[in-house]
Each structure stands twice: as structure tokens, then as C-alpha cells.
Amino acid sequence: MLLEINGISKQYNKAAWALQDINLQLKPGIIGLLGPNGAGKSSLMRILATITKPTTGTVFWNGMNIGKKPDELRRVLGYLPQDFGVYPHLKPIEFLEYAASLKGVSSRQTRTRMLELLELLNLQDTLKRPIGSFSGGMRQRIGIAQALLNDPKVLIVDEPTVGLDPEERLRFRSILTDLSGERIIIFSTHIVSDIEATADQIAIMSKGRLLVKSDPMVLLRSVQGKVWSVVISEHELQDARAKWLISGTIRREDGLQLRIVSVHQPTSQAMEVSPNLEDAYLYVRHNGGEQ
Numbered sequence: 001m002l003l004e005i006n007g008i009s010k011q012y013n014k015a016a017w018a019l020q021d022i023n024l025q026l027k028p029g030i031i032g033l034l035g036p037n038g039a040g041k042s043s044l045m046r047i048l049a050t051i052t053k054p055t056t057g058t059v060f061w062n063g064m065n066i067g068k069k070p071d072e073l074r075r076v077l078g079y080l081p082q083d084f085g086v087y088p089h090l091k092p093i094e095f096l097e098y099a100a101s102l103k104g105v106s107s108r109q110t111r112t113r114m115l116e117l118l119e120l121l122n123l124q125d126t127l128k129r130p131i132g133s134f135s136g137g138m139r140q141r142i143g144i145a146q147a148l149l150n151d152p153k154v155l156i157v158d159e160p161t162v163g164l165d166p167e168e169r170l171r172f173r174s175i176l177t178d179l180s181g182e183r184i185i186i187f188s189t190h191i192v193s194d195i196e197a198t199a200d201q202i203a204i205m206s207k208g209r210l211l212v213k214s215d216p217m218v219l220l221r222s223v224q225g226k227v228w229s230v231v232i233s234e235h236e237l238q239d240a241r242a243k244w245l246i247s248g249t250i251r252r253e254d255g256l257q258l259r260i261v262s263v264h265q266p267t268s269q270a271m272e273v274s275p276n277l278e279d280a281y282l283y284v285r286h287n288g289g290e291q
């Protein structure tokens, strides 16, 4: 099972490139697509979901060019778009029936599958309620349910945790982990903590480019020895921001404790601390992927 992204670029209008020469090889597991707003995550996902065509480049699904044979991928694809809209008056089963009919999933198998999915996503007690009355987390779970109707080999979820509270976020992540296995799951977010515990691979994007694709441990190692803790007083913060790459601040009784990402020890009092993925993400974005 292999999804190959070869030299994908996308231009919506002449002024700017939304994606530039993206190359990725995806195998079963969870890949976290991490990047700030405007990085190109949704554009790449829409291309993979065969909704949009790239301006140049090719996507191969098990060696087949999906520009020529989109159905080969569509049959095994589940997609939860970023702007996933539900029909507020429909109840879960009605909505899933509608989604199944759009996907061409046969209705005889679907009823059982739907009930299984609703149970898997812990929505079995909501069957009589219209989706409009659901919380954000419940809606996202219905979104995942529709994406799973055809038991996809490739599952694409675009910023699924936006608008969820911390508990719902946690639950959503564990659902994705449960679903991984013999599937390629592509999960986009701009929040590091969404993927640090779940992703097998992390791809960092910025301004239409892929900066890094790596194992989370390798990414962490790349900032080993480059993360420092420094305590400053509150009025020094502005200067500090101008001088250093700051990945976190904590208020303490004796001042502000900063986490600083720097190749060199920033001050003689600075203590080296062990890196986290937030530090690595900041470092990679700042260095444009050069390590």
C-alpha cells in the first residue's frame, strides 16, 4: 500500500503558489501534516482526495496515476474536509444513508455498517437526535463515521480537532489511533499536541513547501542540545522576543521562565532542557527545514 506524491505544485491564480514541489511517500500509519494557516495542508489534501487537480506533478496510488484513474483511489478513500457541513435536521442514520448514497456504497450492507460505526464512535445513544443538536466533538465523530463508510484504506482528515474542547480532542486522537493499522491516515493540524502522541511520521509544511518529513523521534533529536531555559524579569520580555526564538513562557514567582531554541547557549545562566516537539516545530519553521 503506497501513496506517492511526486512533484506536486498547485497554483490557484497567477500571483501565488499554494503548493510547491511536494514529494512524499506514504505507507500505512498516521502521518501528521503540521503547518500554520495558509501552509497548503488543505490544498494538498484536496488533491489527494481527488477533489482538485494539481497544476503540475502526479499522485500514484499503488503505482496507478490518480490523475488518469481517480476511481482507483476514490473506492478506497475516506475524507473529512476541513469545512465539513452537516444537515442539522437529519438524524445520524439518515445522514449516513445520504452520505452512503453519494459514495455509491450499496444500501444492503450499509445499515449494519452504520450501526457498527456509530457504536465504534460512541454515538449509539444519539440515534434519535438531529445532528444540529450535537456538540462539536459529536459532529466530528459523525464526520469520521461518514468517512469510514467504505472501510477506507486511505483516510484523510483535515484539521478535525478545530473547535473541540480538550477532552474531545483527546478522544478524537485516540479514535484515530484505534483506526490505524492497515490504513494510511493523513491528519492535518496546526497544533503540535494533536499529533505528538499519535503520528508515526510528521510532515511540516510552510508557505506551500514541505520543510521536513520525519519520524517524531528524529525530529526531537534534531533539537537535542539546542533548547534552553532562562529566567528573565517581565520587562525584559520584548527584548527577549527580538533576540531569541522562544518556544514557551511560564510565569513564576521570580519572573518569566523562557524556553529558548538556540544552537548556542543564550546566556551564561541558561540551563539546557530536553526538547519537545513544539521546540522542534519552531526550529524547523525558523530554519526552513535546514537542520
Ligand SMILES: Nc1ncnc2c1ncn2[C@@H]1O[C@H](COP(=O)(O)OP(=O)(O)O)[C@@H](O)[C@H]1O
Pocket: 012, 013, 017, 018, 035, 036, 037, 038, 039, 040, 041, 042, 043, 044
Ligand atoms: N480555492 C482557492 N482559491 C484561491 N486560493 C486558494 C484556494 N484555496 C486555498 N488558497 C490559497 O492557497 C494557500 C494555501 O491554503 P490552504 O491549502 O487552505 O492552507 P492550509 O490548509 O494549510 O491553511 C493560501 O494562500 C490560500 O489562500
Ligand SMILES: [Mg+2]
Pocket: 041, 042, 043, 082, 158, 159
Ligand atoms: Mg486548511
